[in-house]
Amino acid sequence: MYNINIEKKYNIYIEKNFNNLKNFLIKDNIKYNNIVVITDDNVEKYYLQDIKNIFEKENVLTYVIKAGEQSKNLNEIYNIYEFLLNNNIDRKSIILSLGGGVVGDIAGFVASTYMRGIKFIQIPTTLLAQVDSSIGGKTGVDFFNKKNIIGTFYNPALVYININTLKTLPTNQFENGMAEVIKHGYILDKEYLNFIMDKKEKIKDYDKDTLAQMIYKSCKIKANIVSIDEKEQGIREILNFGHTFGHAIETESNFSILHGQGVAIGIIASMYISYLQGYITMEDIKKAKDILKYFNVYKTKDFNIKNIYENMTYDKKNDNKQIKIIMLRHIGQAFATNKVSQQTILDAIKYALEG
Numbered sequence: 540m541y542n543i544n545i546e547k548k549y550n551i552y553i554e555k556n557f558n559n560l561k562n563f564l565i566k567d568n569i570k571y572n573n574i575v576v577i578t579d580d581n582v583e584k585y586y587l588q589d590i591k592n593i594f595e596k597e598n599v600l601t602y603v604i605k606a607g608e609q610s611k612n613l614n615e616i617y618n619i620y621e622f623l624l625n626n627n628i629d630r631k632s633i634i635l636s637l638g639g640g641v642v643g644d645i646a647g648f649v650a651s652t653y654m655r656g657i658k659f660i661q662i663p664t665t666l667l668a669q670v671d672s673s674i675g676g677k678t679g680v681d682f683f684n685k686k687n688i689i690g691t692f693y694n695p696a697l698v699y700i701n702i703n704t705l706k707t708l709p710t711n712q713f714e715n716g717m718a719e720v721i722k723h724g725y726i727l728d729k730e731y732l733n734f735i736m737d738k739k740e741k742i743k744d745y746d747k748d749t750l751a752q753m754i755y756k757s758c759k760i761k762a763n764i765v766s767i768d769e770k771e772q773g774i775r776e777i778l779n780f781g782h783t784f785g786h787a788i789e790t791e792s793n794f795s796i797l798h799g800q801g802v803a804i805g806i807i808a809s810m811y812i813s814y815l816q817g818y819i820t821m822e823d824i825k826k827a828k829d830i831l832k833y834f835n836v837y838k839t840k841d842f843n844i845k846n847i848y849e850n851m852t853y854d855k856k857n858d859n860k861q862i863k864i865i866m867l868r869h870i871g872q873a874f875a876t877n878k879v880s881q882q883t884i885l886d887a888i889k890y891a892l893e894g
């Protein structure tokens with residue numbers, strides 16, 4: 540259906556089923572002997588058999604993790620290494636990551652380190668993974684309560700998106716992914732943002748063609764950014780729009796809210812700072828609140844503002860504890876700054892939490 544090529548490194552295919560998976564592996568000259576599917580115990584029930592059917596005459600091994608962020612740790616990685624060794628998985632094997640961002644980050648980390656790197660394919664099944672985490676090569680696990688603190692940059696050999704997997708995704712997980720989709724419009728593409736606003740009903744109704752177009756456009760935005768700045772030395776940081784606030788809010792909530800909900804509050808806080816500095820209007824902020832609320836991802840909360848600020852000072856993207864904020868110069872154009880005062884940041888958190 541759709542195809543994006545990242546700087547001649549790998550292809551992202553967007554399809555309505557799994558039928559072309561094997562054809563694309565052949566077309567992209569991706570050779571292997573054994574296949575290891577890493578998935579989680581939710582996704583396994585829905586899609587593992589479909590994948591096995593595609594490779595019916597081949598040797599497919601499966602490693603299933605318990606679904607959820609708690610699995611993203613070094614013990615799980617240890618167990619997977621052991622499983623690979625016990626099954627004589629060598630460098631000519633391939634890892635297929637079938638699942639959301641948790642599975643993708645784990646499988647990518649294993650693939651990048653086992654025998655100094657074996658090929659892996661991303662088959663993302665959440666909206667967040669399809670438009671965000673499966674693209675760009677960041678892998679990793681959490682350590683000592685710090686998210687994604689151990690990890691690598693390692694590109695997949697191919698990304699295969701079957702948009703039909705979204706049908707079984709819980710609604711709140713779909714909404715979670717919409718925060719990233721909306722973010723893409725704000726940071727880089729006003730036209731795309733208008734598309735999301737115009738087609739919001741169809742998106743909510745899971746209209747396949749609209750979803751395919753949306754995922755294609757979002758993947759293209761992410762792909763363009765990461766192909767210019769693979770290791771996050773510059774422009775890639777604008778993808779963190781709303782995220783410094785978002786991570787700090789997630790931490791303050793003890794991870795009781797979804798990532799997208801933290802990001803949505805963060806988007807509004809960042810936009811409020813952009814407004815205070817004269818870049819955008821109150822009307823722009825109102826529209827952002829409306830679209831985020833439409834997708835049920837912007838919810839007001841009674842969190843401690845000072846704690847959120849304190850958490851922000853520990854963000855690993857900061858320079859010398861100077862909080863880095865991604866702001867908007869216009870709708871569709873973002874930039875990074877570490878020159879926002881503490882009081883302005885506190886005011887912005889307060890504003891965004893009020894709804």
Ligand SMILES: NC(=O)c1ccc[n+]([C@@H]2O[C@H](COP(=O)([O-])OP(=O)(O)OC[C@H]3O[C@@H](n4cnc5c(N)ncnc54)[C@H](O)[C@@H]3O)[C@@H](O)[C@H]2O)c1
Pocket residue numbers: 579580581582585606607608611638639640641642644664665666667668671672673674675676677678686687704705706707708709712715
């Ligand atoms: N590598 C990156 O660049 C990057 C970027 C953003 C986020 N992340 C990471 O991604 C993770 C979050 O990913 P996520 O939001 O996809 O969460 P997730 O992987 O935990 O998936 C969410 C839930 O949906 C279930 N699920 C997945 N696909 C399904 C489907 N099609 N049908 C039914 N249920 C399904 C999962 O089992 C899980 O319970 C975090 O660990 C985050 O750090 C990584």
